[in-house]
Amino acid sequence: MTLWQLQMLAAVADSGSLQGAASQLHRTQSAISMALKKLEDEAGFALFDPSGYRLQLTPRGEQFLRQAQEVIKQQARLESLTEKLQQGAEAQLRIAYDHTCDPVLLIDALRSLQVAFPATELLLLGESQMRTLRRLREGEVDVGLCPWLPVFRQYGDFETRFVEPFTLAVVISSELAAQTGGVPTTREALLDLPMLIPQNMDVGISLDAILRLPGQQRIRVNDSHTQRELLLAGLGWGVIPQQLVARSLAEGQLVQLSIPGFLNQAQLEVHLVRAANRIAGPAAAHLWERL
Template sequence: MKLSQLEMLVHLAETGSVQGVAERMHRTQAAVSMALRNLEEDVGFTLFDRSGYRLTLSSRGKQFLRQAREVVKQQQRLQSLAQQLETGAEPQLRITYDHTCAPGVLFPAIQQVQRAFPATELLLSGDSQLRGLRKVREGEAELALCPWLPIFRQYGDFETAGVRAFELLVVCTPNLLASLGKDVLQRHDLLELPMLIPQDQDVGIDLDKIIRMPGQQRIRVNDSITQRELLLAGMGWGIIPGDLVGDAIKRKALQRIDIPGFMTQVNLEVHLVRSAEHIAGPAEELIWRQFS
């Protein structure tokens, strides 16, 4: 019985397919199938139900999976501890942030890391959708900043720390708003203007349901930074995270639109997220303590 076989078993339970395991572990599907068959032979009883379209766990396989998960977690913790004991402070600290979250909230803590651990290289990357959480889960990043929903725990064993509320604002340029020629706006007035709307953000928000607007001209973009630039260019109105347009509103490049009852309340928070399966280094821990 090999550790890699137990990891395949855990990934199979999470992805639901041999293909999913192969993609996660960078193996061929044939190699994964063979390894799982060998594991079944090693344990001496049936782990899988092969009667359906997909490979599923038998009742004894599910019991075996629970202990396999613990073995894999212990190995990951041991590996993380060995790396920390060998190197001391992390040679690199990788932080990913969702495009809907301005990373400036992390800067004071990052400055502390620069002073306390000058040899630690900091790598920041913006990611869309759930890629940041996947990076944390796969060990490709230590910390992620993203809007958080409890359902995200199905993607990995995460620890989270609340950072701030996730606020959505309706905005457009003052000139575009003035073009409507009305002092008091109603919901239907916005139908005269194009709507700029993010697509595939994967933060648990369906903007079409929130605003319930009939079909008007729309421009869909795949990240909020591009959406902000289109708003600043006067290309239309849109719903966007407040952190990304706060400065533009202060300098009056954008104007907030307030229409009573227009938008359903969205109750989300921005969280700092890390894996519960590895031991944090001192640089990571310094940042984590600022929010936990």
């Protein structure tokens, strides 16, 4: 059976007559009648009951039509995909984002992509420890969203676009502070407390080297959301994206540390990043402009 036969079946069911289907499909009534008979012969059962004023689907015909309509819809989607691919749209757009960034930043741009490029599949990849940059450098993703420092340019040939500010804060749970004699006010006081520290960044950045706090117990995690839960549980202090703990700070579950001569806050930026040596497809270019 052919796609045209299925379209003819749907037209007859919709109009309730051979003449109506012939008018819809711009064919003669005899051509529709012959095509319907051939389809019923191939199916092996009657699709319509001709005894009434209008042609009515038989129970088997109703079930057959439901599946036929799905085939017709899939064919229409395939035509749309073919048209978009002919225009050069990517079959798949691969987007990586660092877990320290709020994925809500992508929502409006993704919604716009769905409308502008309905045939492009969107693949979202959450990453930790700046692995987004490695994926971009190695061509595993098309666009990335991650914290950005100018020094990262030595890691690869990147183009970037500013999205929003990004702040790292030093925090401790109010419960742990109470258990250990109050909120630490000196660098030395931190040495007696466990430190929740991200694993070394994929771009070679070591927080150990930056913070220079030898001796204390460390708990290393590769996910900022897990780090937040450990901080809330009072398992140590740590440096974490402020937007991830803003609510906990406002509610008093966490306290931000302010120690003279020590890292209290670090001001960074969230950037959209892509490899400069690759030509962006239209969907990737659309995301770049929208975000």
